[in-house]
Amino acid sequence: MDFVRPHIYAPIHRSEEEGISKEGDQVQVQDICDPVGEPLVNVFLLTMQAYIGIHQPNNLKEADLARKRLIFDEFFYLQLARLFQMLEGLGTQIERDGLLDKYRKPELNAVFIEEWSSLTKKFLKALPYSLTSSQLSAVSEIIWDLKRPVPMNRLLQGDVGCGKTVVAFLACMEVIGSGYQAAFMVPTELLAVQHYEHLLNLLDNMEEVLCKPSLSLLTGSTPSKQSRLIRKGLQTGEISLVIGTHSLISENVEFSALRIAVVDEQHRFGVIQRGRFNSKLYYNSISSLLAGTNSDGSSKSDVFMAPHVLAMSATPIPRTLALALYGDMSLTQITDLPPGRIPVETYIIEGNEIGFEKVYQMMLDELEAGGKIYLVYPVIEQSEQLPQLRAAAAELETISSRFEDYSCGLLHGRMKSDEKDEALRRFRSGEIHILLSTQVIEIGVDVPDASMMVVMNAERFGIAQLHQLRGRVGRGVRKSRCILFASTASGLTRLKVLEKSSDGFHLANMDLLLRGPGDLLGKKQSGHIPEFPVARLEIDGNILQEAHLAALKILGTSHNLEKFPDLKAELSMRQPLCLLGD
Numbered sequence: 001m002d003f004v005r006p007h008i009y010a011p012i013h014r015s016e017e018e019g020i021s022k023e024g025d026q027v028q029v030q031d032i033c034d035p036v037g038e039p040l041v042n043v044f045l046l047t048m049q050a051y052i053g054i055h056q057p058n059n060l061k062e063a064d065l066a067r068k069r070l071i072f073d074e075f076f077y078l079q080l081a082r083l084f085q086m087l088e089g090l091g092t093q094i095e096r097d098g099l100l101d102k103y104r105k106p107e108l109n110a111v112f113i114e115e116w117s118s119l120t121k122k123f124l125k126a127l128p129y130s131l132t133s134s135q136l137s138a139v140s141e142i143i144w145d146l147k148r149p150v151p152m153n154r155l156l157q158g159d160v161g162c163g164k165t166v167v168a169f170l171a172c173m174e175v176i177g178s179g180y181q182a183a184f185m186v187p188t189e190l191l192a193v194q195h196y197e198h199l200l201n202l203l204d205n206m207e208e209v210l211c212k213p214s215l216s217l218l219t220g221s222t223p224s225k226q227s228r229l230i231r232k233g234l235q236t237g238e239i240s241l242v243i244g245t246h247s248l249i250s251e252n253v254e255f256s257a258l259r260i261a262v263v264d265e266q267h268r269f270g271v272i273q274r275g276r277f278n279s280k281l282y283y284n285s286i287s288s289l290l291a292g293t294n295s296d297g298s299s300k301s302d303v304f305m306a307p308h309v310l311a312m313s314a315t316p317i318p319r320t321l322a323l324a325l326y327g328d329m330s331l332t333q334i335t336d337l338p339p340g341r342i343p344v345e346t347y348i349i350e351g352n353e354i355g356f357e358k359v360y361q362m363m364l365d366e367l368e369a370g371g372k373i374y375l376v377y378p379v380i381e382q383s384e385q386l387p388q389l390r391a392a393a394a395e396l397e398t399i400s401s402r403f404e405d406y407s408c409g410l411l412h413g414r415m416k417s418d419e420k421d422e423a424l425r426r427f428r429s430g431e432i433h434i435l436l437s438t439q440v441i442e443i444g445v446d447v448p449d450a451s452m453m454v455v456m457n458a459e460r461f462g463i464a465q466l467h468q469l470r471g472r473v474g475r476g477v478r479k480s481r482c483i484l485f486a487s488t489a490s491g492l493t494r495l496k497v498l499e500k501s502s503d504g505f506h507l508a509n510m511d512l513l514l515r516g517p518g519d520l521l522g523k524k525q526s527g528h529i530p531e532f533p534v535a536r537l538e539i540d541g542n543i544l545q546e547a548h549l550a551a552l553k554i555l556g557t558s559h560n561l562e563k564f565p566d567l568k569a570e571l572s573m574r575q576p577l578c579l580l581g582d
């Protein structure tokens with residue numbers, strides 16, 4: 001039996017296309033990988049040799065080379081499958097070329113402010129602050145995509161509190177300014193309400209425009225009569241922007257001319273779910289076209305297009321992982337924070353009596369100075385199985401009597417939606433000074449003057465997760481502190497990294513190295529990470545990048561892999577492994 005797999009250079013050899021050079025029987029690896037500097041992987045090494053090399057190497061160098069070659073294959077076919085599938089979804093050759101071009105030269109893809117729609121410019125002018133330079137380039141990149149007849153599929157990432165939301169709002173304004181609709185989907189009702197109120201405020205500040213965007217909120221708790229009206233408004237095009245939870249993708253929601261779907265905290269949604277979201281919206285756009293309800297008279301081909309998708313992630317995902325998970329997405333990173341932010345001072349303290357007394361005193365000082373405090377607990381109720389865990393509901397009374405001059409509130413996932421909103425509203429307005437909560441506040445909660453956080457049993461949380469939690473403070477001009485209580489000595493040591501660094505990307509990389517991708521992303525998401533028999537994402541990221549470029553190069557030469565039949569056969573054999581399912 002022949003174990004030799006098709007080699008990527010063999011089919012390339014047949015190509016007469018520009019950019020793929022031939023030298024005897026071999027293709028230059030530089031041509032495939034477009035590398036800056038030394039190529040990492042010797043693709044001339046036959047897969048057969050690699051198998052022998054990894055089992056019976058003559059020396060370490062040979063084993064290493066073989067390992068890299070096999071890893072390259074694993075990554076390459078994954079990337080090829082993702083991109084191939086994405087190209088298959090596009091209609092024309094021009095669209096496909098355009099898309100590949102975009103991946104190849106991301107630095108060229110930006111639009112100057114002058115070319116933004118007048119609605120977007122007015123919205124920008126009405127903001128109570130100036131955008132940071134990286135927010136500005138993120139918006140420019142996104143608007144460049146929005147102006148093209150190819151659906152955008154972009155991941156916007158940045159550290160906690162860097163201001164992703166406003167970037168997404170500006171993207172929505174751009175499509176609304178051109179007569180289309182926008183949908184903004186978030187994973188929790190709490191976040192939906194917060195975004196809705198935030199945007200209402202920003203729109204209020206805006207000087208009169210011909211037609212202000214009409215905004216709605218649609219969640220599972222929206223009363224059915226109101227929900228019916230909103231759905232009607234979306235169907236007729238009366239509502240131009242809807243913010244909501246999963247309800248937005250339920251079957252009975254139809255849009256008149258949906259042009260962008262923003263998916264906030266996208267890693268909370270699975271890969272398949274993301275796809276379903278996209279195809280559902282696509283279907284809706286098509287169905288409205290067939291029904292002839294294209295309100296603004298835009299061209300047929302223009303509407304006959306899946307909506308642009310802007311996904312946002314607040315957990316900075318190392319680039320490697322982002323490529324493995326979302327190889328089919330372009331990546332925009334916000335790399336700076338709004339000016340005036342003071343880094344949060346972090347202390348790791350042993351959770352014993354002395355430690356608690358010390359922290360209670362710090363809390364009192366903070367409250368007397370006018371601060372607001374989050375107390376974060378790993379569980380809601382005390383558990384018999386895990387008695388060492390402190391519980392939010394169980395401690396409400398103790399904390400209330402300890403700080404009797406101040407008011408305390410409770411926030412956790414088991415409360416009803418309106419109770420949660422109310423608790424957060426009271427904390428925001430200053431009626432509550434200490435909010436005892438679980439990790440429901442981890443994502444997106446924005447109370448800029450909250451100035452202190454105390455996390456109980458911090459060893460129960462991942463590093464990246466704690467960084468997210470910590471990001472709930474230090475969002476305003478006030479100096480903030482974060483105290484992490486560790487109940488075990490090993491926990492104390494592991495958490496020390498948070499004392500030293502406040503860089504989310506660095507911490508996410510640390511988490512990836514220390515605990516692997518599963519723990520970094522959480523159970524739900526880690527189920528979507530492809531399994532690699534040889535490769536380890538945490539250390540082989542640069543090979544993944546190279547494999548990504550190689551896949552782009554190949555598809556740039558032949559979109560449907562017609563010129564590479566062996567590759568195509570190999571891909572279809574591997575496909576079940578390459579493409580992920582829930």
Ligand SMILES: Nc1ncnc2c1ncn2[C@@H]1O[C@H](COP(=O)(O)OP(=O)(O)OP(=O)(O)O)[C@@H](O)[C@H]1O
Binds near residue numbers: 158
């Ligand atoms: N350029 C800016 N200058 C000053 N403040 C800003 C700027 N951009 C955003 N903000 C403010 O910073 C805070 C954080 O913004 P936002 O909630 O969008 O962050 P985020 O990136 O979504 O972070 P997280 O994922 O932690 O929620 C908000 O109060 C927002 O109004």
